[in-house]
C-alpha cells in the first residue's frame with residue numbers, strides 16, 4: 235500500500251495555471267547576469283528609502299497599523315478623499331480582494347488576452363468563469379471586450395499599459411468603454427505601469443473614478459517606485475468598494491517597513507521620476523535597436539518591450555540566456571524584455587543580433 239495521500243483540492247484549483255516568477259541567468263563567465271524577466275526597477279534603492287524601512291524594522295515585534303497614513307498621503311497627493319483609497323501588500327492583493335468581494339461562482343470576469351498572467355489565476359481561484367478576449371495587433375481590443383460582457387459579468391480587468399505587450403490605449407476610448415459598462419459590472423483599470431506612459435491619461439483615470447462608482451483604478455509601488463520586494467499597492471475606488479475591500483482583506487499584509495518605504499518613496503517622487511525618464515529613454519533606444527535588427531516591437535508605454543516572435547520565442551529567450559540575460563518567454567507567443575540600464579540593454583541587443591544571425595555558438 236502506498237503512502238496515505240492528502241484530500242484532493244477543488245477540481246477548479248487543480249485546473250488553475252501556476253504563476254511562474256521571473257528567472258535569473260548567469261553570464262558566460264559564471265557571474266550573475268541581468269534579470270530582465272520581472273519588470274523591476276534597474277536602479278539601487280535610494281538610501282533614504284532603505285533607512286526609513288530599516289527604522290520601521292525596529293518595531294517589527296508589533297503588528298503593523300492599518301496603512302491609513304499611506305492611504306491619507308496618497309489621497310492628498312492625488313486629490314482624492316481618504317475613504318476613496320485602499321492600500322494593501324501589492325496591487326495583486328487588491329485585485330484578488332476585488333475578485334473575492336465582487337465575483338465568484340456564477341459570475342464571469344472579462345479581460346484581454348494575453349494580459350497579466352495573474353488574472354486567470356486570481357479570477358479562477360475565486361470560482362469565477364474567466365473570459366479571455368484576444369488582443370488585436372498586440373493591443374487590448376475594447377470593442378471585443380465590450381462584446382464579451384454578458385449579464386453575469388461582474389468585472390472587467392483592463393491593464394493599461396498592457397503586460398506583456400506594453401501597448402497603451404487612447405484614454406478617450408477607455409472612458410467611452412467605462413461609461414458604457416453596466417452598473418452591475420466593476421471596471422478595474424490596472425495602471426501598474428502608468429508612470430512610464432502618458433501622465434495625463436493616468437490622472438484623467440483618477441478624475442473619471444470620482445464620476446463612475448463602478449470604476450476602480452489600481453496602482454503599485456513595485457515599478458516606478460522601485461519597491462517590488464516590499465509589496466505595496468493601492469487603489470482609488472468608491473468608498474463602498476473600499477469598505478468591501480476592507481471586509482475581505484487579510485489584515486496586516488502591508489507591513490510597517492513596507493508602508494514606511496512607500497512614504498519615503500513619495501518624499502523622493504521627483505528623484506524617482508527622473509529614473510523613470512531614464513528608463514523611458516532606454517526603452518526608446520532598445521526599441522529602435524531591436525527594430526534596426528529587423529525585429530517587430532510594438533510601441534511600449536511601460537518599462538518593458540514585447541517581441542511577438544511566435545514559434546521562435548524560445549529560441550530568442552535561449553539566445554538571451556546564453557548571454558546572461560533572463561527574459562520572460564511566453565512559448566509560441568512572444569518574449570517580454572524588461573528595460574534595464576544601458577549595459578543591460580546592450581547585452582539584450584547583442585543577444586538579439588546573434589539570434590537574428592541564426593544563433594551564436596552555444
Ligand SMILES: Cc1ncc(COP(=O)(O)O)c(C=O)c1O
Pocket residue numbers: 272273323324325326327350393396397424426453454455456462465466467
Ligand atoms: C499589469 C500588472 N498588474 C499588477 C501587477 C502586480 O503588481 P504588485 O507588485 O503591486 O502586486 C503586475 C506585476 O507585474 C502587473 O504587471
